[in-house]
Amino acid sequence: MTVEQVAKEKEKQISKTRQWEQALNKLYINFRDYSKDSLKGFGDEDIHQARVNSRKLLTLLSILDPEHSVTEPIYSAFKQSQKRLGKVRDADVLIESFKERRKQAKSAGESKTAELLKAVINHQKEKRKKYRKRLTDELPKVLTKELDEQWEAFLVNELEGLAAKRDVNVVMRELEVAFDQKKKVCKALFNGPEGESQESFEALHDLRIAAKELRYTASAASFALNQKFHAHEEIYKKIQQELGDINDKRIWLETLHSIGRDKLDVGKKVWNQFTDSLRAEVQEALHGNEVVHIAPKPNN
Template sequence: MAEKVQTRQVDAMGRVVIPKDIRDDLTLPEQPLALQYEANRQAVLVFKAVETDEEEEHKVLDEQGRLLIPAEVRRQFDWNQGDKIEIQSEQKGVLLQGEGAHCAVCESRESLVKIRGRFLCRSCMEDAGAAWSERWQDVLQEVAGDYIGYSEKAVSSADMEEIHQARVKGRRLRTLLEFLGLDEDHKLFERLDDAHKRLGRLRERDVFVEVVEERAAKAESGEEAAVFHEAAEVVRQKREKEKEKLAKNLPKVINAKFQQHWDRFCVSELPHLVRTLDLPKRLEEFEETFQEKKETYHKTAAEKGKASKAALKALHDVRIEAKRLRYTYGYAAVIYSTGYAAESKAYKKYQRRFGDINDKRDLLKKLEDSEKKMDVSQEQIENVKERLKRELESDAEAVEL
């Protein structure tokens, strides 16, 4: 039987006209018809029903040769009113297949999956998945390698910059794994979070000492400078204790076991996560989380004031979420060769705008935590704290988000 391919549109009732020449060739009019749904080809095969099959629900063409396609099938194949359906005769019957239902890469009509309006066959999907997986692996291996390297240096030297870079690389790595959809209870997250907290305790003290020494150098009075010098000395002593703890405990977290978890993830889990990643949808979810953080800040600031502890905490959460988006868009631009670099740059402004506010917030808190061990009068400390509070309040009131 010669193959005939024609197209007809789905009407408002979900019907498709079977062309007359095909109907006549196959003697379909007034015959009970069976429908076989082939998800593999995104198609419906129509053929004469076997008379003895009484349980099968049969269809019949109307007088105009129209066949009603069940609603659940139209939904599954995304066939809507006005869509063109390709109709061709096969040995067994008539094949109805959505126009363009072929792989966008190799044009195969077998094993099709529809992705954002285009079809890909499973073979090409696997090839594409392997390519994207390789790109992701290159980026992740670089970030993970840097993270492990800086973590080792942080232990051996406890240098400020090494500790800072270890935290940054760890945060970037965690963000990428979150974006891919790795389960929150994964062993990698457990170790990354543990290490981040340990590195954070040292990093926070480094930042504090650096900031108060700068303030001491710019102090308007000797009494004010003395408060900052004393605060720096108290925190330096605490830093030494944290340094010892880090040297003892970080190697228990970021170690050969971490590397085993990482290698297993790259081989066994990463390919599947990349293959099933819906990039636009995942970016949209991250954007929605950012908007939720902004809304929480606005609500908290309206209820309790912009300078309240709750509002400052909410503002910090906005900044952290912006940082996650900056990392995500930046790496998406590298992996997918898209224009996401502009979005990454746009989110960096939040870090610059609100970083000083967070530093002052932490400065005030650590100053309060250290004041009992400082060898200066309480009056001197209170004067400095009041000045910091005024600065923080002024900065907070100026926030426009």
């Protein structure tokens, strides 16, 4: 290789590193700002954005350093933040979904169902208080000057070497292959002798996570991806949402059963009517999804 070629390669690598640095730094600044804002009033959007930016940071760090041998301290910090933010965010979403259902029940004159949903909402608000308390206690321990210093040291000392070794396009292809394999497993389980078993729904959950990973990789690493992958964020966002709809309805049902009818002080008839309607919604969403085709049962 000539001196000129060496210089061009070096310039190319510097440009690649700069792209990574800009993308990572933007996410880091957003993560810190939204995290601090979320502690002031637990605003829905602040919590959501802090969580999204920490998720994207985790995605990019996993691409650069799959074993986390170099990035472990900062990766662990983002992972811990993601967990605590996620608990609060999931509670927010669950509460809002039950509030909307309560509003619908009241409009339909279903007062007993509205009372059931109010009891569930109050129960979930108490759980959210605990999640918020843990977030308040633990997130400031992450957002420290030490983390800033570790982050800066990573960008200066480690990023160039890691970026030189990784091709995001290869990672995307590997994620696509993994998604397709999970899809085949999921389809086989749902159409197999066990049908809608716990194992089948766990496989569906894994497939949703795989779609989410593809979506976030396409979004966070768009600066380094070939044109053919640029539509992947929207493609896998749609898939994630469709599978998420099934998962959300199952979570609503599981939440009710985890609390129990006695604790909610609800009559058996109202309880059965509402839980039966949720089961029917799970079935409708499951059999209507376009991601994993589920063949109708012979006796249907």
